[in-house]
Amino acid sequence: MKKEVDMLDSVFEHFLKNNHFFRDRDVLRHDYIPKKLPHREDQIRHLGMIVAPLLKAERCSNIFIYGKTGTGKTAVMKYVLSQLVQKAVKFGVPVRAAYVNCRLAGTEYRVFTRLCDSLNIHVPFTGLAVGEVFDRFKRGLETQNLSLIVVLDELDELIKARGNVLLYQLTRVNGALCNSTVSIIGISNDLRFKEMLEPRVLSALSEEEVMFKPYNASELQDILWQRAELAFCNGVLLEGAVSLCAALAAAEHGDARRALDLLRVAGEVAERKNAKIIAEDHVREAEKRIERNRVIDALTNLTLHSKFVLYSVYLLGKANIYSAITGDIYEVYTELCKEIGVSTLTQRRVSGLVSELDSIGLLNSRVISRGRYGRTKKISLAIPRSPLTKAYTDDAHLGQLTNFTPKCLIIKFGKTKH
DNA sequence: CGTCCACAGGAATGACGGGCGG
DNA sequence: CCGCCCGTCATTCCTGTGGACG
Numbered sequence: 001m002k003k004e005v006d007m008l009d010s011v012f013e014h015f016l017k018n019n020h021f022f023r024d025r026d027v028l029r030h031d032y033i034p035k036k037l038p039h040r041e042d043q044i045r046h047l048g049m050i051v052a053p054l055l056k057a058e059r060c061s062n063i064f065i066y067g068k069t070g071t072g073k074t075a076v077m078k079y080v081l082s083q084l085v086q087k088a089v090k091f092g093v094p095v096r097a098a099y100v101n102c103r104l105a106g107t108e109y110r111v112f113t114r115l116c117d118s119l120n121i122h123v124p125f126t127g128l129a130v131g132e133v134f135d136r137f138k139r140g141l142e143t144q145n146l147s148l149i150v151v152l153d154e155l156d157e158l159i160k161a162r163g164n165v166l167l168y169q170l171t172r173v174n175g176a177l178c179n180s181t182v183s184i185i186g187i188s189n190d191l192r193f194k195e196m197l198e199p200r201v202l203s204a205l206s207e208e209e210v211m212f213k214p215y216n217a218s219e220l221q222d223i224l225w226q227r228a229e230l231a232f233c234n235g236v237l238l239e240g241a242v243s244l245c246a247a248l249a250a251a252e253h254g255d256a257r258r259a260l261d262l263l264r265v266a267g268e269v270a271e272r273k274n275a276k277i278i279a280e281d282h283v284r285e286a287e288k289r290i291e292r293n294r295v296i297d298a299l300t301n302l303t304l305h306s307k308f309v310l311y312s313v314y315l316l317g318k319a320n321i322y323s324a325i326t327g328d329i330y331e332v333y334t335e336l337c338k339e340i341g342v343s344t345l346t347q348r349r350v351s352g353l354v355s356e357l358d359s360i361g362l363l364n365s366r367v368i369s370r371g372r373y374g375r376t377k378k379i380s381l382a383i384p385r386s387p388l389t390k391a392y393t394d395d396a397h398l399g400q401l402t403n404f405t406p407k408c409l410i411i412k413f414g415k416t417k418h
Numbered sequence: 419c420g421t422c423c424a425c426a427g428g429a430a431t432g433a434c435g436g437g438c439g440g
Numbered sequence: 441c442c443g444c445c446c447g448t449c450a451t452t453c454c455t456g457t458g459g460a461c462g
Contacts, residue, residue, distance in 0.1 A: 107447065130446085303449095326425065349450055351426070367426065371460030374424025 020233060021271050021278065027231040028264035030257045033075050033082075038226060039219045040072050043210055047080045050208050051183075054095050054147050055088060059174065059181040062205050066188045067212025070255030073187050074153055076212075081149065094146035102158035108166045111158065112137055119144060134169060138176060145179045156190040164198045171204035214254025220246035223256055224263055232267065237278050241266060244283045262286050295387045298360055304397060305345055308336045309353045310362060311398055313381055314388055319409045325376040326351055328408075335406035340397060354379055 026032055037044065053060045067073050081097040088095035098118035105111045112133040116123045121140040123133050141148060150170065152158075158166065173182050186205050194202055215223065224242050245266065249259035265286035270278040302310065312332035316324040330347050337344045345353075354377065357363040365379045381388070392398045 109446070132445095345449095346451060347425085348427085348452080352450090355427090367458095369425095369458035369460090370423085371458070372421090372423060372462090373460075374422085375457060375459085376423095376425050 021236050021267050022231060023233050024231055025264065025267075027227050028260050028267075030070075030260060032227075033078050034226065034230075036226065037072060037076055037079060038222045039215065040076050040212075043072075043076050043212060044080060046210055047076065048083075050210075051080065051084055051149065054084065054149065054183070055091060055093055057093055057147060059147065060149070060183045061207035062171065062184045062186075063208045063210060064186050064188070064194075064206035065210045065212065066191055066193065068191075068214055068253050068255070069189050070249075070253075070257035070259075071212040071214055072256060073212050077151055077153075077185060077187065081151070084149075094144075095149065096146050097149045097151065099151045099153065101153045103154040105158070108158075109133060111152070111166060115150065116140065119148075138173060141173075141180045141182070142177055143179075147181050147183070149183045149185065151185045151187065153187045154189060155186045156188040156193040159193070159197065164201050167197070167201045167205060171201060215250070215256055216254060217243075217246045217250035220249055220254065220256060220259045224259055227260065228263065231264075232278075236276075238280070240280045241278050241283050244280050248283070248287060261290055265290055291384075292387045295362075295383050296391050298362055299388070299391045299395075304342065305350075306353050306357060307395065307398060308333050309350060310357060310388075311392065311401070312336060313363060313379055314385070314392070315406065315409060317381060317385065323378045323380045325378060326354065327376065329354070329379060331408045332406050335408060336401065336404075339401065339404055339406075351377070358382075 027034070047063070050063055051060050065073050065077065078099070081099075085095060085097055096118065098115055100111050100114045102111060105114055109130050112130065113123050116133065116137050119137070119140045121136055123136060155167075167184075167186075170182065170184055184205060194206070197205070221242060224245055228237055228242065242263070245259050245262040248262060249255050252258055262283055263286075266278055266282040269285050269289065270282040273282075275282065299307070299310075309329065312329045313324060315332055316322075316328060321328065326347070330350055333350060334344050354363060354365055358365040358379075361382055363379055364382045365377045367375065368378050369375045393402055
């Protein structure tokens with residue numbers, strides 16, 4: 001025990017002594033909002049103009065913001081609103097902003113709960129009818145006499161899962177209020193989101209639209225340098241490393257979040273290797289590390305059956321069937337369940353699990369028709385095999401299956417070669 | 419040109435664990 | 441403690457369908 005403490009001690013000391021890279025690590029986190037947002041001046045001005053009427057206690061237009069991940073939607077929004085609220089406080093106008101991440105909230109109930117929280121109304125986190133929570137929200141709002149601006153981030157996720165009801169209620173809430181107003185800002189990552197909305201909801205929501213384009217490589221570089229100056233000590237960062245981060249992220253739909261992640265992890269890699277400066281190599285290693293962590297992270301959070309489904313696709317790949325169809329997967333999956341001794345889910349459910357794995361990004365699935373031979377899904381792994389192999393041997397359940405090959409695979413192998 | 423495969427994927431329903439208000 | 445409602449997961453039943461085959 002004593003020895004372990006000493007060892008840890010030296011690890012910590014080493015960390016403290018050699019921490020000459022980072023001045024402020026948090027600057028590179030994606031929830032950090034910088035004082036300036038480069039290349040988003042237009043959007044900031046546009047949004048500012050739209051929300052300005054709130055300062056005269058007039059309701060502002062509902063806004064619909066869309067753009068891919070890491071294009072600065074959330075950061076710009078938070079920035080504009082914090083400025084707005086500051087001004088409002090200064091002029092004594094009752095304006096409040098409520099920010100809800102719909103994907104994290106997950107259900108209408110929890111979205112309304114968050115809205116109530118922002119008005120300091122306590123509601124139990126479960127147990128009430130959704131309508132009741134909404135009523136409390138309305139009543140609370142009405143007594144507080146203020147302009148509430150509701151930001152619904154990642155709105156598409158909630159709508160996909162739950163439908164239009166929430167938005168429908170929210171867009172109509174002003175009709176029931178006399179003393180207060182609600183303005184809605186919907187943020188979506190999915191550009192096709194509009195198609196999922198009912199026309200009346202869409203027209204109510206998108207009185208104004210603001211579009212965020214992906215950053216290009218040189219814009220990303222500006223962003224990175226701006227943050228790097230705050231995050232790192234002077235002279236530890238090689239210019240090439242920054243260019244590479246920007247280039248890699250630009251290739252992947254101009255995602256600033258990814259660029260920042262790369263830079264931060266590259267810094268950590270360099271730090272751990274006792275390097276003197278952060279160079280391109282560290283960025284490349286960061287890229288690998290992020291990908292591997294993402295996979296392992298996603299994997300460990302899966303339920304047992306989802307793991308089996310994913311493992312089935314993996315095994316089929318091992319037998320040279322790289323794009324399996326639903327039926328194949330269900331066969332393999334069934335055998336895996338039998339081997340471990342758990343009851344199987346229905347094919348309908350497994351098909352649903354495949355779709356879930358698809359949307360997490362672990363599987364690719366595409367509906368195809370094989371004419372006479374039916375309509376099905378072609379399913380393949382969306383991630384490299386090597387991190388999976390390792391993660392599986394470490395897994396409590398799947399580790400038991402390392403030497404198990406389903407019979408149907410042996411029969412199919414050689415017979416079905418697509 | 420119709421048939422019919424092998425599912426997709428929506429809707430209704432139910433079991434379950436959890437928390438509420440009374 | 442009860443009765444009620446919640447969200448989640450799963451099942452059952454269902455209708456819909458692209459296109460190769462005959």
